[in-house]
Amino acid sequence: MWLLPRSTPISAAEFEQLRAGARLLERDGRGEKVLLTPDKHIIKLFYPRRRITSARIYPYAYRFWNNARQLREKGIISISCEQLRYDRQNGRHLITYPLLPGTTLRDRLAGVSNGDGYLDKLATYLVTLHANGILFRSIHMGNILVLENSDYGLIDVADMTIRQWPLGLVKRARNFRHLLHDRRDRERLEKYGYDRLLDNYETAAGISGYRRTLLRKLIRHYAPAMTL
Ligand SMILES: Nc1ncnc2c1ncn2[C@@H]1O[C@H](COP(=O)(O)OP(=O)(O)OP(=O)(O)O)[C@@H](O)[C@H]1O
Ligand SMILES: [Mg+2]
Numbered sequence: 001m002w003l004l005p006r007s008t009p010i011s012a013a014e015f016e017q018l019r020a021g022a023r024l025l026e027r028d029g030r031g032e033k034v035l036l037t038p039d040k041h042i043i044k045l046f047y048p049r050r051r052i053t054s055a056r057i058y059p060y061a062y063r064f065w066n067n068a069r070q071l072r073e074k075g076i077i078s079i080s081c082e083q084l085r086y087d088r089q090n091g092r093h094l095i096t097y098p099l100l101p102g103t104t105l106r107d108r109l110a111g112v113s114n115g116d117g118y119l120d121k122l123a124t125y126l127v128t129l130h131a132n133g134i135l136f137r138s139i140h141m142g143n144i145l146v147l148e149n150s151d152y153g154l155i156d157v158a159d160m161t162i163r164q165w166p167l168g169l170v171k172r173a174r175n176f177r178h179l180l181h182d183r184r185d186r187e188r189l190e191k192y193g194y195d196r197l198l199d200n201y202e203t204a205a206g207i208s209g210y211r212r213t214l215l216r217k218l219i220r221h222y223a224p225a226m227t228l
Contacts, residue, residue, distance in 0.1 A: 061093035123200035133163035173218035
């Protein structure tokens with residue numbers, strides 16, 4: 001989706017006002033990344049990429065904005081972006097959105113003795129995303145929110161492609177590799193059982209017979225840890 005939203009400039013003084021009293025949630029080598037304001041809004045900061053990539057032409061803030069909108073159009077719970085601003089002085093964009101009340105799936109799993117129900121649900125959630133043509137490359141458990149009514153929602157939605165048709169088997173298999181990116185998530189899923197996750201996924205997606213055999217082959221190729 002190459003429809004670019006409009007970003008408006010933000011001055012240093014305005015930024016100070018916007019972030020007054022905010023708590024820092026995430027930072028990295030380039031600086032602050034995620035702030036939480038006292039009125040429960042998130043300010044997410046996007047820094048320019050050093051290497052020359054497509055991010056120069058289609059910056060991550062714009063992708064984030066467009067993806068969040070398209071997800072909601074498809075009925076997938078995600079962020080409702082409010083402001084897209086450009087901080088010229090620091091060469092970075094920022095997006096603001098109301099906090100979705102919930103905890104990340106990773107934190108939720110860390111706080112329960114048996115999280116199997118959450119992982120059963122993860123399989124069907126993946127089916128929903130894939131059936132809706134959504135390939136979310138940052139699909140780790142820190143980017144899935146468990147909301148107060150136990151629905152799942154997505155945050156950190158910059159790195160994603162969204163199509164009008166369901167994902168093919170290759171993309172599905174690649175998405176399982178993305179799911180294994182974080183060590184904590186791998187440990188959690190290994191304990192639960194990769195086979196159990198895949199069985200649940202295939203049943204919910206209606207993938208059987210030769211398509212199931214092919215998917216397993218692809219997963220062995222793209223996410224070998226799942227089939228060891
Ligand atoms: N809408 C939201 N509702 C609730 N919590 C949120 C929301 N957005 C962000 N957070 C919290 O802020 C943290 C970081 O947000 P996000 O994943 O967008 O940033 P990030 O820069 O990608 O961090 P990381 O690289 O660690 O994934 C999340 O793990 C979550 O705890
Ligand atoms: Mg994240």
